[in-house]
Amino acid sequence: MNRLSDEVRDFSFRLSHVLDEIGVNKRTVMMRRRTGLLMESLYTLKDYVISKGDITHFYFGSQTEGTTTLGLNADRDTLICPNMYKIIQDWRQWERGKANLLMLRDNVAPGYCRLQVLRSDIAAAWEDLPTDDCEYDDEGRVLVKNTLFHNDDMGMIRHGPASSNAYLNADYVKGLPCKSWPTEALPWVTRAAEDTWSDRNLKCFAVNSGCFVVPTGHCLSETERLEWRISTSLAERCVMFNMNITQIKCYVVLKMIMKAFLNDILTSYQCKTVLMHLVEIISQELWMEENLVSCIMMSLRLLQLCVFTNNCPHYFIPENNLLDGRLDLETRHNVVHAIGNIIDSNCIAILGIKIDNIGLRLFATYNPFNMRNNKFMSPHMNTYRVVHYDLYRLFHKYFQAMVDRFNTSNTHTLNFDDMKYGFRKVLQFRENGSCSDRVAAEMTAPLLCTTMGTKLASADISRGQCISAESLQWLSLGIDSDVASGRLKLASVLFCSGDIGKASVILNDVEQRYDTRTTQPICACDSTPIRDDMCDLRFSDNCFLSNDNKTLMNTNVAFGVVFTRDEKRCVSTALQYEMFRCTEEELRTRDKHCHWIDWAVVDSLPYLYYLQYMTYRRLDNHLGQQRALCRLIHTIDSEPSLSHRETALNLLGQCMELEDRLVDAFTCYKRSLDMKPTHNVARWHVVKLLYRFL
Structure with a gap:
């Protein structure tokens, strides 16, 4: 028996x-949580700025909890809360002037409710149907249907309350907040018990956070x-944040087992619920590294019992059975048998898991001669790169x-007050937000300052005036937005205003700051999906040591340089062409979220060398001009992370035309069209070039 215990302990x-190696360790879990909460704040900030601020966003699930790995490829669960509704549980919470909805619990399964529409002027129920989203129940009460938000799900696939976007690997749920x-x-x-992790602070937070109601009924x-x-997603997230690293590891392995051996018949949420129950009833002292396998087996036994009895009680609302109506008898029998086999093997079956190459990695620990040469023993640091790439x-x-x-390009008037x-x-x-809210605002402000300054400068240039002090002040506030884009926009403004010398100095400064070994080009226009196996990401080791996402962005990220049509006087003619890349048909059929189609957007590094070429040309520095041209060519041919390579080729083609190398220019435009046959101004360049030939 002691020998078996020693083997289990060693296996643990x-x-x-x-x-630890694949990223389930304290440091990586905390990094995932910080970035998850920051993404949540960025999403809320975006809607706060562009709308009336009546929507709050929450990121739930494994990505924000830090309970996933690259191989599990977990999607991001986003809860979108319109704050115009007020969900109340009794009439005392009714508030005048609000869209009050009363939770009704009669004739529904535990954990579910119906929403009765109340009047906003007096504490009384509606008697007539206010909209098509409402319906009478058997007692004549006006209730809101859970299809209320279905019209907002165009182009997405619905799964229960969620709308899934497979391209973005994300689930979106529109829910309504209840403060109680x-x-x-x-x-x-x-x-x-009072001595467990469910202490008073956790319970106080859970009670004060309230709950949500999401649009799905009992099956x-x-x-x-x-x-x-x-x-109760907020409370559940708080519970997961209070778990220790052994409990997190146990949960991750449970999810891998479900995916590898049970084809996801049981959900990760059911596994999480079982784990929360187990953590509550098992002494905290047992959740240690040496007992990891024993904890996994206890979790599997409890999960097996739930399936056998067809009852998995919700952690906060035990009367809500998470398995009710989910599994038929044959499926339950197969699941119980499969879990039993894993338990009987003392979890040796984990060696057969291919996710993150867990089995091969474990096998390598028993074969030290193969350990150094094992191609699967990649460092967990890559997790940091992928998560940060996703964030930025x-x-x-x-x-x-x-x-x-x-x-404001469509109105032909610049409204700077807006x-x-x-x-x-x-x-x-x-000023009014949480810690992550403050970081989100501080990250966003410099880029907005740069845009503001460039728009003001464009207006000055269009009127034939010198660049105003206000414009330069806004540009200076945004100069440290990232490694390059803020400075490149300032250099572009100076170049177009005729201050070539200062523009050249700033460009040389950008060249010194831009280290191609550690600077990661990032642009939201990139149509390539984010991959969890992106091993070519080049964030420096600072991202593993620093907890400051803003500083990391300033020193290791080079965003695409964005010019709207309001800023067209601050870019050369070659880049202005990019603002008119679409045919009428392409304009009618384009995605409404592709903002950049009407703008000029170029990657920082090729734009740096293009601007250097243009400034050296104006300064009659032929040697510097040719050096910049060679580096622009080299960047286009060798940089793997360009989001707008076709734009860079178009700029190179314009340079070749200035060099009177018309055949080379045609080759650039042809390559550009091969990469992007539509939404590409290279078509007009080719036509113009053919006219020159003729």
């Missing part, structure tokens, strides 16, 4: 070490369309959405 240490804790979950407050209900499920690309996407909100109002909203968000 080996498994724990392998999980659900009455069905009140027994949880006094259920757990066995005859009136499913009128039911909403009560969600999402940030650039939301920045573009905010710029589009204040883009832009300044948007900037003030960013500052207000920073």
Whole structure:
């Protein structure tokens, strides 16, 4: 028996070490949580700036909890909460002037409710149907149907309450917030022992955070369309944040087992629920690294019992059976048998898991001669690169959405008051928000400052005036937005205003700062999906040591340089062409979220060398001009991470025309069209070039 215990303990240490390698360790988990909360704040900030601020966003699930790996490829669960509705649990919470909805719990399964529409002027129920989204129940009450938000799901696939976007690997749920804790979950407050992780602070946060109602009914209900499920996602996230690293590792292995051996018949949420129950009833002292395999087996036994009895109680609302109506008898029998085999093997079956090459990594720990040469023993540091790439690309996407909100090119008038109002909203968000809200605002402000300064400068140039002090002040506030884009926009402004010398100095400074070994080009316009196996990401080791996402962005990220049509006087004619790349048919059929189609967007590094070529040409520095041209060619041919290679080729073609190398220019435009046959101004360049030939 002692020998078996020693073997299980040794297996636990080996498994724990392998999980450390693939990113399930304290440092990586905390990094995932910080970036997840920051993404949540960025999403909310974006809507706060471009709308009335009546929508709050939450990122839930494994990505934000830090309970996933690259191989698990977990999607991101986003809860979108319109704040115009007020969900109340009793009439005392009714508020005048609000869209009050009363939770009704009669004739529904535990954990579900119906929403009765109340009047906003007096504390009374509606008697007539206010909209088509409402329906009478058997008692004549006006209820809201759970299809309320279905019209917002165009182009997405619905799964229960969620709308899935397979391209972005994300699930979106529109839910309604309730400020009070659900009455069905009140027994949880006094259920757990005081010396467990469910301490008073956690419970206080859970109760104060309230809950949500999401648009899905019980699968066995005859009136499913009128039911909403009560969600305690905020409290669950808090519980997961309070788990130790052994408990996190146990949960990750459970999810791998479900995916590898049970074809995801049981969901990760059911595994999480089982783990939360187990953590509550098992002494905290047992959740140690040396007991990892034993903890996994205990979790599997409890999960097996739940399937056998066809009852998996919701952690906060135990009367809500998460397995009710989900599995037929034969499936339950097969699942019980499969889990039993894994338990009987003392979890040796984990050696057969291919996710993140867990099995091969474990096998290598028993074969030290193969360990050094094992191609699967890649460092877990790559997790940092992928997560940060995801974060900064999402940030650039939301920045573009905010710029589009204040883009006035269609009205032919620049309303700087609106832009300044948007900037003030960013500052207000920073002052009134959480820690991650402040970081989100501080990351966003410099890029908005640069855009503001460039638009003012464009207006000055169009009037034949010198660049105003206000414009230069805005540009200086945004100069450290990232490694290159802020400075490149300033250099572009100076070049177009005729201050070639200062432009050249700034460009040389950018060249010194841009280290191609550690600087990661990122642009939200890139149509390539984010991959979890991106091993060519080049963030420096600072991203493993620093907890400051803003500083990392300033020193290791080079965003695509964005010019709207309001800024066209601040770019050369060659780049202005990019603002008119579409045919009429392409304009009619384009994606409404592709803001950049009407803009000029170019990667920082090729734009750096293009501007250097143009400045040296104006300064009659032939040697510097040819050096910049050679580096532009080399960048286009060798840089693997360009998002707008076709634009860089178009700029190179323009340079070749200036060099009177018309055949080379034609080759550049041809390569550009081969890469991007549509939405590409190279078509017009070719026509113009053929005219020159003729």
